[in-house]
Amino acid sequence: MTPTSPRRSDPAPEIPDALFADPAAEARWRGRFTAARVSVPDWARDAPDRSVYSSNATGTWEIYAWDRASDTHRRVTDRPQGTRGGAASTDGTAIWWFDDTDGDEFGVWVAEPFDGGAASPAVAGASPGYPAGLELGRRTVAVGWSTDDGSTLAVSEDGAEARVVYTHTEDAGIGALSRDETLLAISHAEHGDSRHPAIRVLRLADGATVGERHDGVGPDGNGRGLDPIEFAPVEGDQRLLVGHERRGRDELLIWDLATDTESEVAIDLPGDLSAGFYPDASALLVAHTRAGRTTLHRYDLATGELSDLPTAPGSVGGADVRPDGTVEYGWSSAAYPSSVRALRPDGTDTELLAPPGDRPAPSVALEDAWVDGPAGAVHALWTRPEGTTGPVPTVFMIHGGPQAADEDRWSPVRAVWVDAGFAVVHVNYRGSSGYGSAWRDAIEGRPGTTELEDIAAVHEWAVSTGLADPAACVLEGWSWGGYLTLLGLGRQPERWAVGCAGVPVADYLAAYADEMEPLRAFDRSLFGGSPEEVPARYSEASPLTWVDAVRAPVLVLAGENDPRCPIRQIDNYLDALAERGVPYAMVRYDAGHGSLVVAETLKHTVAEIAFTREALGLPVPA
Template sequence: MAVVSTVLPFGSWPTPITSELVVTAAVRVSGARTDGDAVYWAEARPSEGGRTQIVRRDPDGTTTDLLAEGFDARTGVHEYGGAAWWVRAGVVWFANWTDQRLYRLAPGGAPEPLTPVPATPRADRYADGHLHEDSLLLIRERHDGPSAAEVRNEIVRIAADRPTDEPEVLVSGPDFATSPRLSRDGVRLVWMQWDHPSMPWDDVVLMGRNLETGDEAFIAGGPGESVAEPQWQPDGSLWFLSDRTGWWNLYRWVPGEDITPVVVLDAEIGVPGWQLGSSRYAVLPGGRVVFARWSKGYDGLAVREPDGEFTELDLPFSAIGSVAPYGVGSVVIVAGTPTEEPGVHVVSVDGDVETLAAPRDLGIDDGYLSVPEAVSFPSVTPAGEPRTAHALYYPPANPDHEGPADTLPPLLVVIHGGPTAAAVPVLSVSVQYWTSRGFGVVDVNYGGSTGFGRAYRDLLKGAWGIVDVADCLAAARWLAQRGVVDGTRLAIRGGSAGGYTTLAALARADTPFSAGADHFGVADLEALAADTHKFESRYLDGLIGPYPAARETYVERSPIHHVEDFHTPLIVLQGAEDAIVPPNQSEAIVEALRARKVPVAYLLFPGEQHGFRRAENIRRALDAELSFYAQVYGFDAPEGIDPVDVENL
């Protein structure tokens, strides 16, 4: 018997994908690692206040939460964190979010602090550890004062099994130093370093030091080259990623010899180093290499045999978060698909898959899930020359409802953060929240995004607020011209850097957008240059120009200085404790729009930082944004959603 769909206005379709489903029992899985036959991973849990738990899975399938209440394995290094815990022989070392000290957790015991109490709370932060015999090498980020100039990033060494009065400093001087890795004989230390105004995807140097002689040597990287993920192998060789060919590929170096390529493809093995501890390849016993690679907007897994032959594994995964060796012929990965959230899986070199931590069962029919299509569309350079941009388009999907025959769906143009990042084709329940209600969603990989090679990534150099905006406008207009979406109901939304692009796209007289949502975005580039954390304190040099020498460009591209062209209704959502994009950015644009009587809604979330982690706040932000669109576009929001107050509407 055929199922008859009910006709309702696009955007108002009832759906089981509610904000409660988005956060109920939701976890963000990351950082799978192995310790003998046991597998460990981290889970960020909104239902526990956003804390990160470490989970162990034993060979018999038993899983155990390792951290007692009050502990949170998360580091504040670079503000974005990553690489906050390590494991060996059942012992776990982790950085605790509350005090940022390093702790050791032995089996059956309680966490014991290893690092001293800093002069001021949370002033010393630790991450990216490397265990070698009875010592632990790691990053220490020391905050000697409130400004970015008073932050020191060093590589230090401590005892792995007892408290340390003061860590031994091994590397100091560069603005940033990461990835300390000691050769298995304990003689050669390598690390990555870079200085302002570079970012870790720009000009990164791989350095080495003989700890017996003190001799230091440059290994790879430098101007126009970014290196990542150095790993010592049992044969004494060092493997690492480099984008020297225009793509993050894999290389091998033996002290005293030349660097040789291992995997060279027109695909990205590496990912941008926003967070520490990326793991995109694993060298297995016998010389096989299993690696993840981005190509044409999708991720995948491949195997390189010792003789150089490549095999693409036929897997359902479209986004891979980490790769770790497991036994002789397998790896453990964190990976998801367009219809499943990331889980933890064991994958053999033959392509067999065993799931260790399954994605949550949403309990809904697949008909509610929109599968993205990778699309390319025409855009232009800042000089007006034609070029190609990329995106993922999600059509509306709901088996029970359809829109009126004479109408088209509204479109949400989604802008990823970064801006040096990418739209990821993995199931996001928060995207399906919109598509199952009748919205089309286009997630734009604008020029400057990663996954398309260095040349595409560098399109945003000196052109932030131009190239990204052009591509978002082009994506919306292209879909409307093709008759896919309603060209009169184009909305744009983004968080952080995506929030800036949202505001920049709206603060222009010719904007095609009729609504916008700014999640903790940048309104005033000058204010951001003067008030942000060390890691990004010179990021804008490359995206816009050195400040204050390029002050006119900062003013010209700041949405706050173009409010006279701003007539589009806007909702703004902001964390009260955001140290990356402080609340004054959101409040400036809100006050300016209020003064001009432009429709605006503003929600400030106490206790939230950069990106919302608490379940109740994630729910409120989603539902408030839906209420906002319902009021702007004139459809009914579902019952049970508290309406948001839109001033001046």
């Protein structure tokens, strides 16, 4: 378990009751946060009328059961800090969810009857740990967990005690279970590079390896990872859909284990690709991501024909194909809130699962900018308050990950900053996904510094174009974005007037010592070794190293139970700020890496905007 430091007192930000003097404006922004939302449902394979989804309808993200035949809904979980995700058993009789403690991500899978009842540990003999994948079959369950000792992958057949099929000190995870439940594909990093994993396929009858793929390092010197996505959903079909990056972007191939042959899926689209099988395995549902937006397509495996599936411009968050060919997907854009939709074979596209209550008010759209950076064009998405001209206070909202990206999607947080009079700029710096493998991997060996170079280029663009007021630029982010915020305040103090960092890495050496083992493996891949092996790289990348240069007021927000960016290393950084007399404030909450409680998220946003206004001397809008 992650060590924690004793609870302590730090200066707390003043959190006003309202951000706006106008009651209508106050109600509008709060309504965007509190409006109910739902996730794309997952359904039981052999009982597709039985579905599971997540919703914040009660003010906390929890798991819900949906019986489509009777159109009845039941809240499954009711936990103070919420529940992150669930799945339906293959026969639809049970719902699985991960039972951790106060958001610390350490626990076991539990199951309860679909129609209600007590939850109990779902896999006999499975040890507590951080989740490392789950696959549910008719007779077989494959489950993975990780601890400080490494990764363990196991199977349980017909409810029997879990049988370990793989264990290693390096990172590994459950990938895919064949439909006949004879083969299990796993992802592993025995080669020491968890950012670019290999695939092994095991025969469950005896644990023997029946196939291995490791793309290693490409001719450009960059790693090449493989991702086992899913087996063809047909009995006896041993084709495995695999994500690869052999040509420097995320693409697809099919590996037939019966013949040990590969066939690459040739799709002529410029961005990154992900996919899943249609129910009869005759086609793939393909998601194409480029420049922060997603399009959906159907790829016919026999003919190679690629058909566009009509969706509105924006981002797709999850998509799957029902037995009747209906594509269910989540959609949103910066201007319009999220919606779970059903695109039927006849082309009709309707809302599938409407959340209860009022819909949130729309916000403003995002625009694109391609900014010259030190290693090529940096893609930024930006918006400004309607009716404003000339330079305005600007928040540079830096995404986490780092293997993620900002997209044209709905964000109540962005919307309230805009309502409060700030322009918002998102930077898809080197390290971001969706712009090719070389862009994503450019931070290896030099994390933090590389991203800040791209952020600096976009900052200069925003100032030079008259968008951003150079005296009122705010650096803000959560997780890796929070880390870059603290690092930027120390390495680029002349650029930033305020910093707001949520669940950040603040002291990299202490963070490595305390964080969950999968993240240690990630860090070793990112830095090229452990702190003992490459100490100078960790020191260079640590915000604590640069704390002497920080001069902007700093707001830090962190969870007491966070296994990813643990609290002790954040306290070390706050101690350093206090010793140097840098003005700072701290919001602590009793959860993990972020909160699933809407009221807590709302509080964090109010704290950030109020802290920033005070630091910049900005009035509350009339």
